[in-house]
Amino acid sequence: MEGWRALRHGVAISLPVAPGNVAWGLAFGAAATAAGLRLSGAVAMSAVAFSGTAQLAAVSLLHQPVPALFLTSLLVSVRFLPMSVALTGMLREAPRWQRLLAACCIADATFALAAATDTRSPWFVVGTWLTSYPSWVAGTAAGMLMAPLLPARLLAASDGMVAVIFAVLAVEVCLSRRQAAVAVATAAGVGAAMLVVPGYVALPVMAMLAAVLGLVVPR
């Protein structure tokens, strides 16, 4: 009963994030069309991989050997390591298989929701996935079908919609000055690092560094 309530809460709380997922899916669908992928291929990739950044990186390297694609996907997904560590801490009372299930359901936005609500239930995370997964796959299909019709501005807006979601949730998760300082320091560090390396590579390093500093630096 408790799990069912958490699942429904996860579904409900992630509904506002669904338009961002659809917009991001549209952008991937349009990029996949430009790279020559067929509708079935792009939708299958979204359905199986469920990772926008890894998929966007892959469509630009489609004709590379499969091991190179695996390494690229792994590199842009390294940010999920600290997210999974944080989620494991939040769900420490759940059985291991439920923690694993919840970890496999996380994407950037679903992790953000879990962190912002400080959930203790893996079913909450599964609930957020139940909203974000279909909106991501449907967005991909819509992006493939409507790529020639979509205005460039709408595609440019997809990053902006997602950025607003993260900024709002970042503010909500910061309940102390120290957390706010760590969030700002990470953002500044990532922004500086992005002058030379992609953001999703800089993010896990900067986040771990800022969190450790936040823990050891005295008041």
Add this chain to the structure above:
Amino acid sequence: MTGLHLAGVIGAVAAGAVLPKAVPAASLSIGPGRRGERFLGLLAAALLGGLAMVSTLGGKAPARLTPAVPLAVAAGATAAALTRRTLLSMLAGWAVLVGALLAGLD
């Protein structure tokens, strides 16, 4: 591209995306503890701050800035700080984004 190569591509992308999520969850056991709890709270805040910056700058290196996006992010973050209402704050940020893009700030 053959169907087999596409299947390999999809498998490789999925494996690369799932491994970093699954490995810590399958292998770590984090017990209760005040210090651990504080670290995880700081880590969550750090990751969200970093994610906001990455998506504001578009993810790629070198960073590029679409003027409409930081305006929308600032509006959403300010609304969240003032109201603590998620949906309202997102709508405020998105409204500013649409307005700025329509005004040509892209």
